[in-house]
Amino acid sequence: MDGQLRLPLEIWGLVVGLLSKEDQKTCLFASRVLGNVARARLFSHVTILFGLWRPFGVEHKDDAAAAAYLNEIDQLSTSSWEIMRYIRRDAEFAKLIKKLSVRAHVPAGTGTYERHCLIETLESLPSLTSFVYHGMFPLLQPETIDALANTCGSVLTEFRAPVLGGRNWLGPAFFAKFTKLEKLVLVKEPYEDTPARGDNWAARACIEKVAETRMLRSLHIGGEAIWALPVRPFAYLRELVIQEPENLGAIGLVLRHCSPHLQSVSLVLDNLWVEKYLNAAFDSDSKALPNLRSFKLVMHGDSFNRYPSDVSDFLTNKKHLRRLDVDLNMDPADAGVYPQFFELLPALPVLEVLGISFSGYEFTSQKLKRLDEKLPLGLTALLIHFDFEINDVSARDWMDVFRKRESLRYLHILDNHRTLDLKQQLLEDHPTALELVGYGPHLRWIERDPATGLPAYSPRWSDAKVRFREVEDFGCEDWEWLLRNHDWGELNSLYPGLPREADALA
Numbered sequence: 001m002d003g004q005l006r007l008p009l010e011i012w013g014l015v016v017g018l019l020s021k022e023d024q025k026t027c028l029f030a031s032r033v034l035g036n037v038a039r040a041r042l043f044s045h046v047t048i049l050f051g052l053w054r055p056f057g058v059e060h061k062d063d064a065a066a067a068a069y070l071n072e073i074d075q076l077s078t079s080s081w082e083i084m085r086y087i088r089r090d091a092e093f094a095k096l097i098k099k100l101s102v103r104a105h106v107p108a109g110t111g112t113y114e115r116h117c118l119i120e121t122l123e124s125l126p127s128l129t130s131f132v133y134h135g136m137f138p139l140l141q142p143e144t145i146d147a148l149a150n151t152c153g154s155v156l157t158e159f160r161a162p163v164l165g166g167r168n169w170l171g172p173a174f175f176a177k178f179t180k181l182e183k184l185v186l187v188k189e190p191y192e193d194t195p196a197r198g199d200n201w202a203a204r205a206c207i208e209k210v211a212e213t214r215m216l217r218s219l220h221i222g223g224e225a226i227w228a229l230p231v232r233p234f235a236y237l238r239e240l241v242i243q244e245p246e247n248l249g250a251i252g253l254v255l256r257h258c259s260p261h262l263q264s265v266s267l268v269l270d271n272l273w274v275e276k277y278l279n280a281a282f283d284s285d286s287k288a289l290p291n292l293r294s295f296k297l298v299m300h301g302d303s304f305n306r307y308p309s310d311v312s313d314f315l316t317n318k319k320h321l322r323r324l325d326v327d328l329n330m331d332p333a334d335a336g337v338y339p340q341f342f343e344l345l346p347a348l349p350v351l352e353v354l355g356i357s358f359s360g361y362e363f364t365s366q367k368l369k370r371l372d373e374k375l376p377l378g379l380t381a382l383l384i385h386f387d388f389e390i391n392d393v394s395a396r397d398w399m400d401v402f403r404k405r406e407s408l409r410y411l412h413i414l415d416n417h418r419t420l421d422l423k424q425q426l427l428e429d430h431p432t433a434l435e436l437v438g439y440g441p442h443l444r445w446i447e448r449d450p451a452t453g454l455p456a457y458s459p460r461w462s463d464a465k466v467r468f469r470e471v472e473d474f475g476c477e478d479w480e481w482l483l484r485n486h487d488w489g490e491l492n493s494l495y496p497g498l499p500r501e502a503d504a505l506a
Contacts, residue, residue: 043093050105050114099130100132105135128152135189153178159184181210207233212232220241237261239265260289275305352381353379353380380408384413398425410474441491466488
């Protein structure tokens with residue numbers, strides 16, 4: 001059969017890449033050529049599990065559940081150990097791996113064995129271009145970064161790890177060896193994994209070392225580290241994410257030094273005092289960032305923005321803005337505020353991906369009509385954060401609004417009071433292009449029942465898949481971006497009493 005595969009391998013690679021994971025696995029046994037192509041696809045990204053992540057607050061119901069949990073950890077640990085052993089023994093297989101993700105959730109106070117196994121594995125991965133580390137047990141140690149830098153420092157383009165305080169965290173000197181690093185992610189993990197905030201000396205030093213290469217294009221930084229950095233790291237950035245700083249006093253200065261190269265900005269805020277700094281920065285720098293393509297402002301916890309006019313004015317002139325996600329965390333008492341923000345939408349001619357939040361006591365047909373008038377018809381993805389105790393609008397009227405957006409492929413609803421339950425209607429009467437539906441922490445694909453040909457929901461995404469979601473899970477970077485910074489804890493907190501399997505979308 002190999003002699004019949006006359007297409008170049010690059011073409012076969014594209015073809016195999018369009019197949020499902022199950023079909024790619026079948027290709028392993030179809031022929032030598034297709035097997036090699038599928039093998040490279042299937043194992044380009046490997047995930048190592050240390051321990052087992054569980055949703056915050058989930059407890060064992062009885063001894064049997066506890067035993068099942070321990071048995072699952074044992075199976076996962078065995079599987080991860082076998083993968084790492086195979087990597088160390090098969091150099092050709094190790095060369096196929098381009099991305100390594102680690103989920104570190106072993107019990108606190110342990111992890112020495114896992115840490116040394118990881119170091120030995122990293123020493124066998126010369127082609128690694130992306131390293132992603134979630135969790136905090138075992139802690140990511142300088143010797144681990146040293147192994148990574150010595151093995152693939154000249155080819156690694158992405159590094160992600162949680163910001164953990166303390167001078168003994170990441171060895172800044174090792175980061176000088178990452179000569180091709182383009183994306184650096186040093187952000188706080190969701191609350192269930194994050195220790196108390198420490199100092200940011202190590203994070204600042206690491207960023208400065210990477211910035212010296214002038215290759216850094218994407219920086220995600222949590223806490224206060226960003227304000228002590230020199231301006232050099234911002235000169236060539238295309239994407240900037242600032243997560244949960246204690247203040248925003250220097251945000252205007254950062255925006256000025258990033259302009260005009262910066263194309264994507266995300267601000268994730270949870271501090272009561274950020275509103276005045278935010279509005280002052282946008283008011284004084286309304287002409288900054290003329291080439292902005294993506295903008296995200298997510299305010300939660302104690303942060304809020306009652307007067308978004310400065311943010312709206314800042315965005316009005318951003319004619320290249322294609323993705324926008326704004327959650328102002330407004331109190332329902334500020335119900336008259338959110339329509340001001342809707343007026344901005346028609347001024348953004350290429351907007352396709354949108355996240356919006358609005359709140360109040362009662363949602364009426366008149367409010368839906370105003371929303372319908374402002375929502376761009378060309379939307380491909382829409383996230384709605386709905387905070388109304390009463391929703392007087394019929395499901396049919398909501399469906400009419402969605403069907404007008406004929407390109408809408410992904411719709412996600414966050415419903416504080418569970419008054420916007422459209423799951424069944426979206427299945428039976430959805431827009432033609434709709435492929436993925438989200439409701440709180442639940443995501444499902446719209447498929448066809450092979451027996452009846454009628455629309456049916458796929459199995460619900462697992463909690464872990466939602467928590468650690470990747471672009472490859474969505475199949476579209478825009479969709480992953482839209483749900484980015486809305487972490488699993490936030491999505492699930494809206495539905496504390498929602499049965500996991502009893503819900504219509506669960």
